[in-house]
Amino acid sequence: MTKILQDDRSATIDAQFKALSDGTRRALLEHLVREGEQSVHALTAISGVSQPMVSRHMAKLKRAELVTVRRAGRETFYAARAKGLAPVVQWMAVYGALWSQRFTALEGIEA
Amino acid sequence: MTKILQDDRSATIDAQFKALSDGTRRALLEHLVREGEQSVHALTAISGVSQPMVSRHMAKLKRAELVTVRRAGRETFYAARAKGLAPVVQWMAVYGALWSQRFTALEGIEA
DNA sequence: AAATGCCATAACCATAGGGTTATGAATGAT
DNA sequence: ATCATTCATAACCCTATGGTTATGGCATTT
Numbered sequence: 001m002t003k004i005l006q007d008d009r010s011a012t013i014d015a016q017f018k019a020l021s022d023g024t025r026r027a028l029l030e031h032l033v034r035e036g037e038q039s040v041h042a043l044t045a046i047s048g049v050s051q052p053m054v055s056r057h058m059a060k061l062k063r064a065e066l067v068t069v070r071r072a073g074r075e076t077f078y079a080a081r082a083k084g085l086a087p088v089v090q091w092m093a094v095y096g097a098l099w100s101q102r103f104t105a106l107e108g109i110e111a
Numbered sequence: 112m113t114k115i116l117q118d119d120r121s122a123t124i125d126a127q128f129k130a131l132s133d134g135t136r137r138a139l140l141e142h143l144v145r146e147g148e149q150s151v152h153a154l155t156a157i158s159g160v161s162q163p164m165v166s167r168h169m170a171k172l173k174r175a176e177l178v179t180v181r182r183a184g185r186e187t188f189y190a191a192r193a194k195g196l197a198p199v200v201q202w203m204a205v206y207g208a209l210w211s212q213r214f215t216a217l218e219g220i221e222a
Numbered sequence: 223a224a225a226t227g228c229c230a231t232a233a234c235c236a237t238a239g240g241g242t243t244a245t246g247a248a249t250g251a252t
Numbered sequence: 253a254t255c256a257t258t259c260a261t262a263a264c265c266c267t268a269t270g271g272t273t274a275t276g277g278c279a280t281t282t
Contacts, residue, residue, distance in 0.1 A: 014134055021132040022270080023125055033206050040229060053271060055230055074228045074279040085207055092203060095144050096196055133240080151259060164241060166260055185249040185258045 012065065012087045019064035020088070024049060025057045029066060029080060037070070037079040123176065123198045130175035131199070135160060136168045140177060140191060148181070148190040 020026055028043055040058065044051045058078050061067045066084040070077045131137055139154055151169065155162045169189050172178045177195040181188045 010134070013137075014132070017128060017132040017137075021125070021128040023121070024270080026124075026128075030206060041227090049270085050272065051229070052231080052273085056270085059230085071229095076229060085203065089203060089207065092196065092200060095141060096200065135240080152257085160240085161242065162259070163243085163261080167240085170260085182259095187259060 009087065013091050015064040016066065016085070016088045019061050019066055022057070024053075025061060028054070028057055029061060032067065032078060032080040037077045039075045039077050041075065043078070120198065124202050126175040127177060127196070127199045130172050130177055133168070135164075136172060139165070139168055140172060143178065143189060143191040148188045150186045150188050152186065154189070 020029075024047060028047060031043065031046060032038055040051065040054055043058070044054045047054050047057075049057075058067065058069075061078070062069060064084075066081055067078045068081045070079070131140075135158065139158060142154065142157060143149055151162065151165055154169070155165045158165050158168075160168075169178065169180075172189075173180060175195075177192055178189045179192045181190070
């Protein structure tokens with residue numbers, strides 16, 4: 001075994017948090033969520049970065065299982081993946097719960 | 112103005128996602144959430160990295176407003192900050208909502 | 223067949239980032 | 253006063269990463 005504290009689930013969580021930690025990548029993902037499936041060409045147009053950079057960002061989002069790919073002729077369409085955020089949401093649920101549980105008594109005190 | 116798409120809120124979101132994107136940092140934060148306030152010394156003991164590294168990780172978590180600090184003598188105590196995850200949770204709520212809204216019809220199809 | 227358009231990969235640069243050891247400033251103990 | 257403990261910062265190394273331009277492979281158009 002490699003690292004005890006890094007099973008498959010936390011590996012995915014790690015990949016997802018890392019994928020979401022870049023503003024450009026989040027913007028691309030947000031655009032997919034709002035507008036639906038988009039080609040690399042279209043994403044490049046709204047991203048503010050070069051086409052190769054978009055391709056690399058999308059590759060990273062794909063490795064994090066946050067998007068799906070569909071190739072059609074010379075175009076490549078990316079789409080937000082259903083249930084993609086599940087691992088991160090679950091992490092938030094677990095620690096958010098403990099968190100609020102621990103701080104329930106303080107609710108309202110801190111801004 | 113600097114960047115249009117990066118207001119104060121998204122700056123915090125950026126810092127939080129970045130802060131959460133490292134496994135060691137998440138482990139430290141998880142420990143604080145589960146066990147409550149801890150000194151740097153105690154955190155170093157369970158972190159698997161050197162004390163200076165712990166200090167730097169905690170500094171980053173603090174900048175992301177995910178922890179609070181309390182100095183007592185020669186010890187420094189860190190604690191998970193109440194409502195710390197709020198910005199990220201809100202982001203998840205917004206995009207998670209659009210997400211599930213978009214995919215409601217597909218529920219159950221994709222694994 | 224030739225030209226054009228779309229995309230991924232390679233090569234490269236600069237900076238950020240995780241890790242270390244060394245050091246110094248305070249505080250607490252002897 | 254001296255010694256020991258706790259922590260933050262500095263200096264350094266190496267890798268990861270965001271960005272670029274250049275290139276080549278396919279698909280579509282002409």
